[in-house]
Amino acid sequence: MEVVICSSEQQIAAIAADVFETLLRTSTNPVLGVATGSSPVLIYDELVRRHVEKGLSFAHAKAFMLDEYVGLPIDHPERYRNVIERQLASRLDFAPGAVQGPDGNAVDLPAACGAYEEMIVDAGGVDVQLLGIGTDGHIAFNEPASSLASRTRVKMLTEQTRVDNARFFDSLEQVPHYCVTQGLGTIMDAAHLLLVANGPAKAEAVAQLVEGPISAMWPATVMQWHPHVTVLLDEAAAAGLRLADYYRDAFTNKPSWQGL
Ligand code: F6R
Numbered sequence: 001m002e003v004v005i006c007s008s009e010q011q012i013a014a015i016a017a018d019v020f021e022t023l024l025r026t027s028t029n030p031v032l033g034v035a036t037g038s039s040p041v042l043i044y045d046e047l048v049r050r051h052v053e054k055g056l057s058f059a060h061a062k063a064f065m066l067d068e069y070v071g072l073p074i075d076h077p078e079r080y081r082n083v084i085e086r087q088l089a090s091r092l093d094f095a096p097g098a099v100q101g102p103d104g105n106a107v108d109l110p111a112a113c114g115a116y117e118e119m120i121v122d123a124g125g126v127d128v129q130l131l132g133i134g135t136d137g138h139i140a141f142n143e144p145a146s147s148l149a150s151r152t153r154v155k156m157l158t159e160q161t162r163v164d165n166a167r168f169f170d171s172l173e174q175v176p177h178y179c180v181t182q183g184l185g186t187i188m189d190a191a192h193l194l195l196v197a198n199g200p201a202k203a204e205a206v207a208q209l210v211e212g213p214i215s216a217m218w219p220a221t222v223m224q225w226h227p228h229v230t231v232l233l234d235e236a237a238a239a240g241l242r243l244a245d246y247y248r249d250a251f252t253n254k255p256s257w258q259g260l
Contacts, residue, residue: 005251013042019260024061048092
């Protein structure tokens with residue numbers, strides 16, 4: 001796991017955008033894994049800027065979302081499909097149908113979850129998966145006590161996640177209780193995991209992710225088993241790391257030929 005402690009959210013966005021830009025410019029059929037929430041917003045703005053100013057194209061790419069609320073009306077602004085459309089897809093040159101997400105309104109949710117897994121496999125698997133982390137250590141919506149081998153399925157959100165996400169809704173009551181989420185096993189199949197976190201509220205989850213024991217109670221810790229993980233943090237999110245200086249030294253003195 002490579003930990004990069006950044007001086008600002010802008011630096012996190014620039015480094016994350018570099019990873020996606022390299023993939024987009026070197027692969028003939030890149031598959032992006034995209035996240036929602038507040039953490040990726042500046043990254044998406046930076047990708048849009050590179051598209052507009054540098055001609056970075058997404059026309060040959062596919063993208064898969066991590067998760068979706070169950071039961072939000074199709075036109076609800078906080079339905080993740082609509083969030084990704086607004087923040088990313090509609091501002092870039094993706095081909096029609098190239099951005100896909102789990103269907104939180106399917107009549108047969110388990111069948112839709114299985115079909116979503118197949119779509120990702122048929123696309124060749126995710127090359128770079130962008131991730132945020134919940135204050136309770138979730139990635140996607142794999143809440144504490146999730147199976148470390150789980151696949152896309154319906155999950156109930158914890159009260160903590162509903163409270164955390166209430167800022168996107170008019171009230172806590174409006175935050176759905178259920179979601180459809182890629183499983184930890186699904187996420188672990190991506191070739192490169194790129195997790196971003198900022199702010200003091202994420203410090204405990206980040207410390208567990210990087211330095212804690214692997215445990216279903218901190219689901220992100222499963223990433224310690226993954227061979228290619230990059231964790232981009234601001235100082236506040238890195239505040240609980242015992243080896244922060246070591247990570248700083250390792251990144252500063254990294255050989256120039258070694259990418260992220
Ligand atoms: C969203 C998702 C979640 C968020 C996490 C952090 O698609 O998968 O795991 O990444 O809840 O959310 P923010 O970035 O809003 O703090």
